[in-house]
Amino acid sequence: MNQEMNRPSQASSMPVDLPYICRHLWKNIFVILMSACIVGIAAFVGLDMYMGSSYTASMNLSVIARDNSETRLNDGSLNTAITRNLNVLNSDMLVEQICKDSQIERLPGAISASQVADTNMITLNATASSAEEALRLLKSALESYPTLTGYFESGYMFRNLTALSADNIQKQDARPLYYAALAALLVLAGGVGLTAFLCMSTDKVYNRQQAAMVLDIPVLNTIHYFRKKKNQKAILISDSATTGDYEEELDRLTTRVESEMNKNDQKVLMVTSIRENEGKSTITVNLALNLSRRGKKVMLIDCDMRRPAVAKIFDAEVEEGTALSDLLAGDSTLKDVMRRDSRYKYLRCVFQNKAIAEPDKLLEDEAFKTLLRKIASRMDYVILDTPPLGIVRDAEIISAATDSVLLVIRQDLAHASEINDAVDVLDETGVTVLGGVLNMAFGDKNSVSRNKRYEKYYYGYGDKNK
Template identity: 30%
Template sequence: MNQNAKSDDDTIDLKELFFSLIAQWKVIALCIILSLICAIFYIRITPSVYSTDALVQVEDGKGAASAALLGELKDFSGGLGQKSPAEAEIEILNSRMVLGKVIHDLNLNITIKDSEDTPFNRLFSLENTQLKYDTQGVSFSSKQHSFLVKQLDIPNFYLDKKLKLKFEDNAKFTLSDKDQIIFSGDLNKLNQANDSKGTWKVNIVSNSPFQQDFFLTKLSATTAVELLKLNYTVAEKGKMTGVIGLNYRGEDQQHITNVLNHILEIYHQQNIERKSLESKQTLGFLDQQLPELKQQLEKSELKFNDFREKYNTVDVTQESELMLKQNIELEKMRIELKQKQAEFSAKYTADHPLMTEINAQINALDQKSKELSQAIKRLPETQRLYLQLYRDVKVNTELYTSLLNSYQQLKIANAGEIGNVRIIDTAIEPVKPIKPQKLIILVLSIFVGGFLGTLLALLRNMMRSGIKDSSQIENELDLPVYATVPRSPVQESRIKLLKKKKHIPILAVKNGDDIAIESLRSMRTAIHFALSAAKNNLIMISGPAPEVGKSFISTNLAAILAQSEKRVLIIDADLRRGYLHKYFNHDNQAGLAEYLNGQQNLDTIIKTTEITGLSVITRGKSPTNPSELLSSAKFATLLEQLSPLYDHVIIDTPPILAVTDGIIISQYTGVNLVIARYAKTQMKELEITINRFEQVGVKVNGIILNDIVRSAGGYGYNYSYGYKASTEQD
């Protein structure tokens, strides 16, 4: 191999690579079509998924009831640390308290699946079914049939298990587990039963039952919540914004809208109930205290009036008046602290700092009240009694009035409690699905198909490690290339039918201006010079292996020579698998094999053709000893007799590397041509073939490179349109 050949092997011809891809455009197109078909199947069997969302704002502040009662005391809790107001609410929105209530209200813990719902059935089924969840139950319906599962209470043992529902002809149904009936009942009524697993309560309503079976599953609370969370997301919008975004996905637009709005409703309701819990706790305390205070006030007024009637009016000194005022203030402060103590008990434990502080203040007031009582006892008897009775009336009046005012304020605050969350956007029914995104999938499928097709074409091109350059043959074997024959566009549509048909049209006759025929015409001059130095006019055409196009080249070359007013004879010497008789529309009887076996004479085996000047000898019936027949003296004598009768005698032989027939025949011929097929014949095969000829002292005159399928400017030819088949398989 010379230096130029080595240089060529180390480089990549981009032009050649480009045109090799164009030549395989059908492979790429087929991959794109298959990819599009797969994408269409995926879109057809994949249900559309919709998405709806909502917004909730969390306000960081106390409720109206807390603002009315806490007063200055709220400052004590303000410095205990604070997080994002949305963090706790997100956890509540994901809690079983909210989601579990939604699942229970809308019966989301019941799943129904059609036993015939498979990807194959979805692909070809035209019937639309609808699965609907609401407070009444779960319904499954089509155009003609429907049923409603109003109640499905089953033993815990069967939770999360698929139970097969089968409708009977007599308005009954059965539930089976692993092909064993575990429950049966009547349609349109509540069916109750007890077994070793537990209690059953099943109510299925249907006036037009389905014929096929269904799978019913009652989900446990944990499983139902986890299943809902698969399509449900909650996240804060931004950072420390207090705005929470909720999103829910599903196949039914109305269903996902109802579920998300119900989540908002349950969440908002529990938030209001939680925020009004302080007011309810305080109102309970006041409902208990007010009747007692009123009763104490009435008793103290009665005693005070009796005392005044008995002793008339008693002058109260300034010191006594001061003690009275102090006593009243202490009692008022004490009852207010008691009220706050009841309020905080709804929030905090007894060990909380706020509770400890209030208890300490109440103890301090009790101590001062005792000291004041001791001071009052030291007053004169009449004055002391008057002061005590007057104090009781005054204190009870003040306390009763104060608590009554607080009670009215709490009633108003409780009625106006709205919680600390505000629903900004409720869920609305979506219009367009979010997936599958059909246009994107189709576009991606085109790109994927194109990529896979290009990759397959490159792999096929890489696997074609055969001869792709006529100069490679000339440089390595030092033999001339007589012709490079491209694939014919005319034969492209016929190649698949050639073997099945009894008659194969000759391309040189049907389409004389075909590009492959023009290439064969160009080698007439080379054959003329080769014959001028040859021992006879016998031309043998062979090849290293089958399917290189020997018969195509032999037949069309013979037709071209005959069309130039030459007497031409073509012999089918492939006694095993030759089929030259199909080109000339002759039967395969009375051929070369019969002549060599002595069954026919020479005149009967030479047959005329539709081409003027061209005769043919077919192979005849395949013999058991073809090599012995071809190496016989009778075959050599036959060639000697035929040579002077014709200008050219073309012999089509079997593959050289397969059998020895071609080497035997080459000893009698003057010109020996070897056919190599582009991208299929290996250089090593061609070298071994040439060596076989050299071993018997026969010279190969030239090579014909057949079936060119690419463009390669600079090699002496340029066929950029990517023809397919021009040669039928030998």
């Protein structure tokens, strides 16, 4: 497909969807915060146990000419001498010399030296876990340094400006809480950054603009999250509790679906999804209701014989022997299973009351295709609710007997690669894929109050025999 060929260049210009990133941050904020807290607490316990106060003994030294020549203090060689002495004081050579003179394997602390800015002064520091060790280490450094001056020729020397005294020792209290908080903040920042990176690199469909770039099918419309009212079992356009916004979005979808089907004189429409819990049954029922509102004779059939949902949405009771499976098994006639409701003048329904074993065998039978042809000859539209295409093969079997397919795509759930693979499978059956509808969407000014999920109709599709 041409769209597929252009996808690499489109992906490079993929917009960053901040609302999508924020939704995932909010979704994972508990895990991120808990991880940060656990790391912070563990760091505090460990640091508090092993980190003690430290002591730093200091001495100020000045670099002067050996012959006290004032001219030598002003020439450029002074800066060179200071740099050379600093390098020696901060080198491993001094550490090795101190260990050699003190007959120890490793220093009980650390030695560091730095220049006082714009002067010929150097501050020499010795840090250890006790004041006594710090003072001893500083003394060892001063005694060991002259031995190293023989390795380089210099006309300069050190002069002590301060005495080797306990008065020049400073105590640095341990700060385990500070470092623990820092560790927790790093984990928190890492969690936020990782979440943002995963959001930007995912191929999940998260808005309509991105869907147009990554999918092989057009997105016919977007249906947002809508809050169900109290005691409202399902969101139906025939229900007075359903908001006008939902009806408007569903009406636009119906118009586009009807237009696409009329172009090719198609009557039988299969509505499916890739995964469970994408809200396809709600879309299917409302699509059928909307078409019937327009005066179209519509037959709505629940072809999901694994997790039937249409009867639940209508809150209808299905008597024994009046389900689709009974019709396909030859135990009932179409007249026996076809349901009418005075509230919906042009709508007829065939329900499924319970899950059956191996429904794919009934769907593969020629009787199913014959049934659809018979119904299509009498109705303007036949709308089929089917199991998810990406979980069981029922939908693929059904598609071979239908004219067109509408894919319900739940925002932030379905992957573009899965959808495109499913479209390829449907293309092989010869059915027309009209497009997709982005369902349960957030992301614009109209979705502020849409913060509750639709009813979940599917569980445990893995076992075909349930």
